[in-house]
Amino acid sequence: MEKKRVAILGATGAVGQEFVQSLEDHPWFTVTQIAASERSAGKKYIDAIRDDSGIVGWEIGGEIPPYITDMMVKSIDQVDVSQLDLVFSAIESGAARDIETKFAADLPVISTSSAYRYEEDVPILIPGINDEQADLLDTQKKNRNWKGWVAPLPNCTTTGLAITLKPIYEKYGAKKVRMTSMQAISGGGRSPGVSAMNITDNIIPYIPKEEEKVRIETRKILGKLKDGKIIDADIKVSATCTRVPILDGHTESVAVETEDEIDPAKAKALFDESNRNSSVAGLPSAPDEYYAFHEDPTRPQPRLERPVGDGMTTTIGRVEKEDLFDNGLKYMLFSHNKKMGSGKGAVLLAEMLLKKGKI
Amino acid sequence: MEKKRVAILGATGAVGQEFVQSLEDHPWFTVTQIAASERSAGKKYIDAIRDDSGIVGWEIGGEIPPYITDMMVKSIDQVDVSQLDLVFSAIESGAARDIETKFAADLPVISTSSAYRYEEDVPILIPGINDEQADLLDTQKKNRNWKGWVAPLPNCTTTGLAITLKPIYEKYGAKKVRMTSMQAISGGGRSPGVSAMNITDNIIPYIPKEEEKVRIETRKILGKLKDGKIIDADIKVSATCTRVPILDGHTESVAVETEDEIDPAKAKALFDESNRNSSVAGLPSAPDEYYAFHEDPTRPQPRLERPVGDGMTTTIGRVEKEDLFDNGLKYMLFSHNKKMGSGKGAVLLAEMLLKKGKI
Amino acid sequence: MEKKRVAILGATGAVGQEFVQSLEDHPWFTVTQIAASERSAGKKYIDAIRDDSGIVGWEIGGEIPPYITDMMVKSIDQVDVSQLDLVFSAIESGAARDIETKFAADLPVISTSSAYRYEEDVPILIPGINDEQADLLDTQKKNRNWKGWVAPLPNCTTTGLAITLKPIYEKYGAKKVRMTSMQAISGGGRSPGVSAMNITDNIIPYIPKEEEKVRIETRKILGKLKDGKIIDADIKVSATCTRVPILDGHTESVAVETEDEIDPAKAKALFDESNRNSSVAGLPSAPDEYYAFHEDPTRPQPRLERPVGDGMTTTIGRVEKEDLFDNGLKYMLFSHNKKMGSGKGAVLLAEMLLKKGKI
Amino acid sequence: MEKKRVAILGATGAVGQEFVQSLEDHPWFTVTQIAASERSAGKKYIDAIRDDSGIVGWEIGGEIPPYITDMMVKSIDQVDVSQLDLVFSAIESGAARDIETKFAADLPVISTSSAYRYEEDVPILIPGINDEQADLLDTQKKNRNWKGWVAPLPNCTTTGLAITLKPIYEKYGAKKVRMTSMQAISGGGRSPGVSAMNITDNIIPYIPKEEEKVRIETRKILGKLKDGKIIDADIKVSATCTRVPILDGHTESVAVETEDEIDPAKAKALFDESNRNSSVAGLPSAPDEYYAFHEDPTRPQPRLERPVGDGMTTTIGRVEKEDLFDNGLKYMLFSHNKKMGSGKGAVLLAEMLLKKGKI
Structure with a gap:
């Protein structure tokens, strides 16, 4: 198979850098164009991510992938869609709407922004969870008279919740869920991102709009596509969403009421089975285990879970019956907000959509 | 009034040091004896808290109260109960049972340990919340044929939950409560306490026995004393109890289902009223405001709330209707685990009991 | 004595808030006017420090001093100098030059900015250290044909170094000093200040221009005023200046070569004597002890030293002979960058200058 | 080549776990026996590292190497030296002396403890720095009438200093060095290790004996082997050694006076050349680059440097002329205390000694 030619929009920002890293040596995709703001256009990538004092802002750590170092950054307008098969958009939400609209006219667009998430003909896709909703992309294309479509990821706090709820919902019928999150600093972005004066030895108990996003997105992701709509x-x-002094990875404390009786042993069997039947198993960016289920009560711990499955595995622990409800479960989950919840999750989504023939 | 003569048992440990500080220049109590382990007995306090290398372990920060510096530390056996009116026990739980039993034969004992908390004739008292349960101390005294009694504080994680639930429970009828805590490092004690390798940039999702304590203690504290029992x-x-990288003060995310309709405005009125009617108002260790109620959604924050009311005020914020339930509320609370939840809370309890004539 | 009427310029920022706090209930000064940017002008203080979402940004913690809550914020242009005796400037460096120049034409200006620090007729004053250099303010006034003058504090990293070197320099003749700092996050300001993604679990080994400032300012502060110049x-x-994940207070590791022999015992005697002879002793903002000298090798520790003397005491510990040099000493110091090194230090400077008759 | 059979003594502790990880799939060594305290003896490794509540203490993070999971832990006495070629000792210093003496009678022992470091016939070896001192092992063997020898690593704080000083010392003649360290929490060990209450938002300015170790070890490592002694x-x-709230990796601020003139450009050339000529280049545990030299003034940063060369690269930055001295340099270095400074460094040492024919 010839590799698909992809562009990264917003390639110099924090999420853009994750795309750059996730696409290094990718077996199916090759980055042929990168674009960012006017300020960066016309520079080599390495120079575009330098700050005013000349310091390179490759903030993921480790080495910058050599393939990107000298690639020239274009302005958004200079991107040549005729030479592309797919676009990854890491554009920040304000500008994302217009830019993604423009590109979707010609090409599939996979996005981490929220711009299109709440449209009726747009699915919010998590690869391995609601792949069947991808058919809505065909409707979207037709509706809008586009040659492409826009497929957004959910908010990174929704990701872990929806991933862990899905099998429970399908098999035991989830009716109510109460979640308290302890979210990582990196979820607040960079430049400037979360201020150290605010978060050191502190908890910020509020993240604007986050709880509403989790509520709406979870219901849509767990929903059913029927007659061209979800x-x-x-x-x-x-949901109650808080920021805690943790660098990477969101931890969530969940209590769910179910229709049918569930207990830790059934939950373990359920997630084991889900691992075996994972629809994304074997895809290049998929982890060996989609779920890690721990009986050790000291898990999940952010520092221990981050490297598991290169951040693409969702961890579940502290699983107990929830006695508040007639039937129900409580558990804690860990989901890596900068991997499965962001750039690399979007690349996995692209792999799933390519395999499904949508790209 | 002549000052009551008090002893501090376990005066050299972390909780003992809080008692030392909370009793400095106290208008009603004067520390006349202090006791600790054999290792410390016979030394001046300042020497007893030195470690092997001669370094003074006054870990609260600030200056050691001058009144205690040169006071001689006794062994537990050397304490002269005939010269005392009251004992504060900061003994760690293993040894607490026997020691508190011995002292209660002669004297009132106010304790931070869990040794007696779950006995039928022992109330778990939070001053300002369930003062009327103090009458059970008379029953206890009679039952056990003691001259004194034991009055334990609750676990520090129960404290904030019970304090905030109490008015809601009384006025709106709380039926179910779901709580996720983010507890401070200082709750894990010292020597060694929580390891920095475990908690830096990390969350420990499990604190042994904590959730069970919160469940049992909350139900007892909110209970009713009737016919000599609660x-x-x-x-x-x-409850789901977690440890987060915060030095002092527990934050809790709470959802409560009520019998009757409640909303943020009603809650605000309720806590305002509770402030006005606080049974501990005016006591020496009581804060100006028993409750701090915030409409600013960025509160409570541990670093901002710790100094409020010198750690004796309980903070409530993020108050919203809880849509999971027909009637209910969700909110976040902050309670200072080393102040209201520990030594100074015990001193406030002593003040309340003295005022009630129990001491 | 009638209280002097003072204005705070830049009253809404981080340093401005320190001035607001340091001047609460001040026996000699009363804040009669406050000014900030156009964006804040015309609002009450409490409203001027709200952010776009209505949240109050009183970031020092604790309560906002009641005297300031409803005071109206003026624009810089609206300040009425005819009704003032003194101005405190917390203006950020870019704009400080012009604004301070304008006010100094009429009034004494005490500033935390660097705008005027390196001018020949401007002393960099640390109260208690180089008070005699204050006479240069008269020269400055005359030179510039002003009715007032500008008296800047040093950079907050210079503060602790100069304070501890001064007695050594005077008595033992310091020739060379090598310093490595571990500076607090709060030194990087707010809005946005230091990013949590950069400093959590990390050290930033570089603070632009800081080392040069320390070098130049230390030499000037320790210098002698002679014939109208220093x-x-x-x-x-x-100096090597680094940022570490500490909220408040700068720690510095110092090695100093001296002309004459010095050792820890001599150093202790020296700082004891300096405490006894402190020129600022008894001033309203001065600490009980100007220096805290520790023989306990585990001091200074930022968390323990911050509250000492309400941040106005400079701590010295780990004092040993420095064997690299024929004569010399090594030690560590702690200086509170947001207190002695900032607003409250500036208020102490004002007190000293008032006592000296310069205001 | 047949793989050498090695034992790990103290295999269950923090350093022992690093050995376990560093020896996974090693091309030259195969772990055939592991030993620990009586408490662990007779258990499978996976069970030996469980705590009382059954929780697995694999604290490095990531997965436990499968080769070790079911290996049986022996007591020290049960180790069969006749079936071994080499021993790695991660024994804590108290017991290390006797145990290492016993094993050295039969076998080469490579150790991370300080037990033998200061003996006249024992070199302190850093692979790539003072390999020629390995010849002293032959003298040691003969002196003591052993079949083996003991080769200890230096203290982890010495490691980075000696590694960076070596080329400067050889080419430019270092006369004096002043170093301030900012050391990681992990250097304080586990169980209990550094207390989170002590180090969170704090600096501990003192690490017992550390400064003396750095002084003595650095002089020995940079020394010359002559006539059977160094x-x-x-x-x-x-040295001034401090502990800062950083998980892994020691940062050091260094000023060095040299005989001959040196400047940043010469230093860069020097370290480049040292990289090219590294005596350990190509060994299985050696990094691609022994030194990483940065002109970007924001390096080294612990979070960014840790993964470089899998912790085996030493980073140098902030290189400037040191104006205090006639000739000299100042710089900052980063050295990974749990990799090059511990277990993996010991494995690299074994590789070097095997290549040299000492094993």
Whole structure:
């Protein structure tokens, strides 16, 4: 198979850098164009990520992938869509709407922004969870008279919740879910991102709009595609989202009420089975285990879980019956907000959509 | 009034040091004896808290109260109960049972340990919350044929939850509560306490026995004293307790289902009223405001709340209707685990009991 | 004595808030006017420090002093100098030059900015260290044909170094000093200040221009005023300045070569004597002890030293002979960058200058 | 070549776990026996590292190497030296002396403990730095009438200093060095290790004995082997060692006085040349680059440097002329205390000694 030619929009920012890293030596995709703001256009990538004092802002750590170092950064307008098969958009939400609209006219666009998430003909896709909703992309294309489509990822806090709820919802019927998150600093972005004066030895108990996003997105992701639209899942979702002094990875404390009786042993069997049947198993960016289920009560711990599956595995622990409800479960989860919840998750989505023939 | 003569048992440990500080220049109590392990007995306090290399372990920060510096530390056996009116026990739980039993034969004992918390004739008292349960101390005294009694504080994680639930429970009828805590490092004690390798940039999702303590203690504290025993409150409590990299002060995310309709405005009025009617108002260790209620969604924050009311005020914020339930509220609270939840809380309890004539 | 009427310029920023706090209930000064940018002008202080979402940005913690809450914020242009005796400037360096120039034409200006520090007729004053250089303010006034003058504080990293070197320099003749700093996050300001992604679990080994400032300012502060100008001290200063994940307070590791023999015992005697003879002793903002000298090798520790003397005491510990040099000493110091090194230090400077009759 | 059979003594502790990890799939060594305290003896490794509550203490993160999981842990006495070619000792210093003596009678012992470091016939070896001192092992063997020898690594704080000084010392003649360290929490060990209450938002300015170790070891490592003994380098070393809230990796601020003129450009050339000529280049545990030299003034940063060369590369940055001295340099270095400074460094040492024919 010839590699698909992809562009990264917003390639110099934090999410853009994750795309750059996730696409290094990719077996199916090759980055042929990169674009960023006017300020960066016309520079080599290495120079575009330098700050005013000449310091290179490759903030993921480790080495910058050699393939990108000398690639020339274009302005958004200079991107040549005729030479592309796919676009990854790491554009920040304000500008994302217009730019993604423009590119979707010609090409598939996979995005980490929220610009299109809440449109009726746009699915919010998590590869391995609601792949069947991808068919809505065909409707979208037709509706809008585009040659491409826009497929957004969910908010990174929704990701872990929806991933862990999905098998429970399907098999035991989840009715209500109460979640408290302890979110990582990196979720607040860079430049400037979260201020150290605010978060050191502190908790910020509020992240604007986050709880509403989790509620709406979870219901849509767990919903069913029917007659060209998604019927939201009939589940009540209540979230309290907080920021804690953790670098990477979101931890969430979840209590879920189910229709049918569930207990830790059934949950373990369920996630084991889900691992075996994972629809993304074997894809280049998929982890060996989609779920890691721990009986050791000291897991999940952010520092221990981050490297598991290169950040693409979702960890579940502290699983117990939830006695508040007639039937239900409580558990804690860990989801890597900069990997499965961001750039590398988007690349896995592209792999799934390519395999499905959507790209 | 002549000052009551008090002893501090376990005066050299972390909780003992809080007692030392909370009792400095106290208008009602004067520390006349201090006791600790054999290792410390016979030394001046300042020498007893030195480590092997001669370094003074006054770990609260600030200056050691001058009144205690040269006071001689006794062994537990050397304490002269005939010269005392009251004992504060900061003994760690293993040894606490026997020692508190011995002292209660002669004297009132106020304790931070869990040794007696779950006995039928022992109330778990939070001053300002369930003062009326103090009458059970008379029963206890009679039952056991003691001249004194033991009055334990709750676990520090229960403290904030019970304090905030109490007015809601009384006025709106709380039926179910779901709580996720983010607890401070200082709750894990010292020597060695929580390891920096475990908690830096990390969350430990499990604190042994904590969730069970919160469940049992909350029901007892909110219960009613009737015919010489406490009828537990009819409320389901589910807790997930975690340790986060915060020095002092526990933050809790709470969702509570109520019998009657409640909303943020009603909650604000309720806590305002509770402040006005606080039974501990005016006591020497009581804060100006028992509750701090914030409409600013970025509160509570541990670093900002710690100094409020010198750690004796409980903070409530992020108050919203909880849509999971027909009637209910969600909110976040902050409670200072080393102040209201520990030594100074015990001193406030002593003040309340003295005022009530129990001491 | 009637209180002097003072204005705070830049009252809404981080340094401005320190001035607001340091001047609460001040016995000699009363804040009668406050000014900030156009964006804040015309608002009450409490409203001027709200952010776009209505959240109050009183970031020092604790309560906002009631005296300031409803005071109206003026624009810089609206300040009425005819009703003032003194101005405190917390203006950031870019704009400080012009604004301070304008006010100095009419009034004494005490500033935390670097705008005027390196002018020949401007002393860099640390109260208690180089008070005699204050006479240069008269020269400055005359030179510039002003009614007032500008008196800047040094950079907060210079503060602790100069304070501890001064007695050594005077008595034992310091020739060379090598310093490595571990500076607090709060030194990087707010909005946005240091990014949590950069400093959590990390050290930033570079603070632009800081080392040069320390070098130049230390030599000037230790210098002698002669014939209307300051002759820099003949001391070589080499500094390496780093940022570490500490909220408040700068720690510095110092090695100093002296002319004459010095050892820890002599150093202790020297700082004891300096405490007894402190020129600022008894001033309202001065600490009980100007220097805290520790023989306990585990001091200074930022968390323990911050509250000492309400941040106005400079701590010295780990004092040993420096064997690299024929004569010399090594030690560590702690200086509170947001107190003695900033707003409250500036207020102490004002007190000293008032006592000296310069205001 | 047949793989050498090695044992790990103290295999269950923090350093022992590093050995386990560093020897996974090693091309030259195969772990055939592991030993620990009586408490662990007779258990599978996976069970030996469980704590009382059954939780696995694999604290390096990531997965436990499968080769070790079910290997049976022996007591020290049960180790069969007749089936071994080499022993790695991760024994803590108290017991290390006797145990290493016992094993050295039969076998080469490579150790991370300080037990033998200061003996006249024992070199302190850093592979790539003072390989020629390995000849002293032959003398040691003969002196002591052993079949083996003991080869200890230096203290982890010495490691980075000696590694960076070596080329400067050889080419430019270092006379004096002043170093201030900012050391990682992990250097304080585990169980209990550094207390989070002590180090969070804090600096501990003192690490017992550390400064003396750095002084003595650096002079020995830079010394010359002559007539069967090491003549210490004629260099004065002064160190101030502090603990900072950083998980892994020691940062050091260094000023060195040299005989001959040196500047940043010469230093860069020197370290480039040292990289090209590295005596350990190509060994299985050696990094691609022994030294990483940065002109970007924001390096080294612990979080960015840790993964470089899998922790085996030493980073140098902030290189400037040191104006305090006639000739000299100042710089900052980063050295990974749990990799090059510990288990993996010991494995690299074994590789070097095997290549040299000492094993």
